[in-house]
Amino acid sequence: xxxxxxxxxxxxxxxxxxxxxxxxxxxxxxxxxxxxxxxxxxxxxxxxxxxxxxxxxxxxxxxxxxxxxxxxxxxxxxxxxxxxxxxxxxxxxxxxxxxxxxxxxxxxxxxxxxxxxxxxxxxxxxxxxxxxxxxxxxxxxxxxxxxxxxxxxxxxxxx
Amino acid sequence: xxxxxxxxxxxxxxxxxxxxxxxxxxxxxxxxxxxxxxxxxxxxxxxxxxxxxxxxxxxxxxxxxxxxxxxxxxxxxxxxxxxxxxxxxxxxxxxxxxxxxxxxxxxxxxxxxxxxxxxxxxxxxxxxxxxxxxxxxxxxxxxxxxxxxxxxxxxxxxxxxxxxxxxxxxxxxxxxxxxxxxxxxxxxxxxxxxxxxxxxxxxxxxxxxxxxxxxxxxxxxxxxxxxxxxxxxxxxxxxxxxxxxxxxxxxxxxxxxxxxxxxxxxxxxxxxxxxxxxxxxxxxxxxxxxxxxxxxxxxxxxxxxxxxxxxxxxxxxxxxxxxxxxxxxxxxxxxxxxxxxxxxxxxxxxxxxxxxxxxxxxxxxxxxxxxxxxxxxxxxxxxxxxxxxxxxxxxxxxxxxxxxxxxxxxxxxxx
Numbered sequence: 001x002x003x004x005x006x007x008x009x010x011x012x013x014x015x016x017x018x019x020x021x022x023x024x025x026x027x028x029x030x031x032x033x034x035x036x037x038x039x040x041x042x043x044x045x046x047x048x049x050x051x052x053x054x055x056x057x058x059x060x061x062x063x064x065x066x067x068x069x070x071x072x073x074x075x076x077x078x079x080x081x082x083x084x085x086x087x088x089x090x091x092x093x094x095x096x097x098x099x100x101x102x103x104x105x106x107x108x109x110x111x112x113x114x115x116x117x118x119x120x121x122x123x124x125x126x127x128x129x130x131x132x133x134x135x136x137x138x139x140x141x142x143x144x145x146x147x148x149x150x151x152x153x154x155x156x157x158x159x
Numbered sequence: 160x161x162x163x164x165x166x167x168x169x170x171x172x173x174x175x176x177x178x179x180x181x182x183x184x185x186x187x188x189x190x191x192x193x194x195x196x197x198x199x200x201x202x203x204x205x206x207x208x209x210x211x212x213x214x215x216x217x218x219x220x221x222x223x224x225x226x227x228x229x230x231x232x233x234x235x236x237x238x239x240x241x242x243x244x245x246x247x248x249x250x251x252x253x254x255x256x257x258x259x260x261x262x263x264x265x266x267x268x269x270x271x272x273x274x275x276x277x278x279x280x281x282x283x284x285x286x287x288x289x290x291x292x293x294x295x296x297x298x299x300x301x302x303x304x305x306x307x308x309x310x311x312x313x314x315x316x317x318x319x320x321x322x323x324x325x326x327x328x329x330x331x332x333x334x335x336x337x338x339x340x341x342x343x344x345x346x347x348x349x350x351x352x353x354x355x356x357x358x359x360x361x362x363x364x365x366x367x368x369x370x371x372x373x374x375x376x377x378x379x380x381x382x383x384x385x386x387x388x389x390x391x392x393x394x395x396x397x398x399x400x401x402x403x404x405x406x407x408x409x410x411x412x413x414x415x416x417x418x419x420x421x422x423x424x425x426x427x428x429x430x431x432x433x434x435x436x437x438x439x440x441x442x443x444x445x446x447x448x449x450x451x452x453x454x455x456x457x458x459x460x461x462x463x464x465x466x467x468x469x470x471x472x473x474x475x476x477x478x479x480x481x482x483x484x485x486x487x488x489x490x491x492x493x494x495x496x497x498x499x500x501x502x503x504x505x506x507x508x509x510x511x512x513x514x515x516x517x518x519x520x521x522x523x524x525x526x527x528x529x530x531x532x533x534x535x536x537x538x539x540x541x542x543x544x545x546x547x548x549x550x551x552x553x554x555x556x557x558x559x560x561x562x563x564x565x566x567x568x569x570x571x572x573x574x
Contacts, residue, residue: 104191104192127207155272155310
């Protein structure tokens with residue numbers, strides 16, 4: 001499941017991270033390398049002072065690190081992990097947005113997939129009107145465009 | 160009471176803030192992220208985005224996004240299944256998006272509103288490739304169109320040269336590198352009437368002419384004769400592997416077995432595909448997991464599937480699946496109705512057809528145009544695949560949904 005497949009021996013080495021609002025976090029290397037960014041830093045040996053992360057705020061970083069911790073745990077089963085993920089991603093849209101951006105910026109593939117899947121699930125199976133309500137989007141079509149849209153929507157009929 | 164209304168006020172402010180953020184959610188995300196999200200949508204949901212607001216509408220029209228969506232889909236979701244049925248006065252196309260898991264799912268079959276149904280009430284589906292369908296009019300010779308069922312957009316092809324007593328084998332496919340869709344007509348015909356006067360025992364060789372049309376161009380082009388004396392056999396679906404279309408040939412007198420002939424859509428050349436391990440077998444071609452495969456029929460409705468693991472390498476033909484005879488639940492007696500008796504889909508159909516490989520490794524099979532079954536090669540188990548609203552009988556077309564827009568070009572109206 002994890003790309004860092006070597007046995008999880010705690011080297012005791014920790015990485016220091018600093019969020020954009022100046023919160024600092026200490027995290028074990030084995031957990032941090034879930035992010036490809038940190039993985040390369042560790043491999044290249046550039047992990048001395050606290051790593052500044054100007055694109056991620058403290059609250060989001062805390063959440064992300066919590067997720068990484070859970071996913072770096074060798075004792076956890078796949079079922080437990082799936083349950084954890086389902087609960088983890090069940091958040092309101094503002095938090096989801098932050099998680100998406102953070103996972104993208106830090107290049108954490110699994111978390112990115114999870115967050116994208118969540119947004120996709122919020123869109124799947126909904127009519128355009130329902131999608132608008134879910135994401136609080138304003139219908140800004142002109143009456144002519146609205147007519148065009150209405151015609152296009154007849155592409156598929158029920159059974 | 161006051162603290163309650165305060166709490167409500169705070170909640171309202173928070174959710175408004177959330178609303179402000181979320182109204183820009185999709186549009187303000189980096190493109191990669193947008194693609195990541197949208198590529199996880201089944202195509203019928205992707206289509207709905209067009210109608211949400213002007214920003215999202217523009218997103219779905221972005222050709223870069225549409226192209227990438229198509230290639231992502233292959234890796235994530237199962238293909239769409241399109242059902243062509245003639246259970247009613249006019250032909251219909253239904254579809255269902257095969258769920259990733261759980262066969263007895265709630266997926267409902269929906270019907271496409273076919274925009275050219277008046278002009279073409281009866282049609283044959285020649286094939287599906289990279290999001291587009293190629294249809295030919297059953298009633299009118301030489302009326303072919305290319306259609307994207309998910310956008311409703313279609314293009315009639317120009318007329319092509321007709322030949323006396325012609326039999327046509329069609330090809331339709333998208334070449335991934337050349338990035339072009341092409342329609343192929345392999346016409347077999349008898350040059351002169353005096354050939355009819357030959358004694359019946361003498362094998363009459365037919366003349367052939369290959370015509371090809373590139374979508375986006377204005378006329379058909381002639382490529383001359385086929386170059387093989389074996390007559391190609393038209394199958395229900397296109398077998399496109401490595402940018403090449405494939406057909407088996409009719410058996411020829413005095414020749415053992417059938418051959419596999421391919422046509423490279425970019426080079427526009429025919430080439431025989433080595434198939435000695437299949438010599439003597441009766442089989443049809445199918446694409447399984449992107450490999451050229453042969454579904455070999457045996458007595459008592461047994462089936463073997465051979466796969467050419469490495470394209471073009473004769474030694475790589477291996478017998479991969481052994482499927483025993485099976486009678487699906489849905490097959491009782493034949494429907495006793497007029498449409499069934501006259502159905503050309505039933506007439507052209509057979510007992511069992513191998514459709515595709517599903518994401519979970521199961522093989523999807525169609526029995527007698529009336530039942531879908533998935534076969535798990537690991538356990539040897541058959542499972543009926545039932546969706547609500549399936550037509551009574553049908554021909555299944557495996558389709559990768561996309562929002563590709565067919566650019567209408569200047570079509571020459573000359574015959």
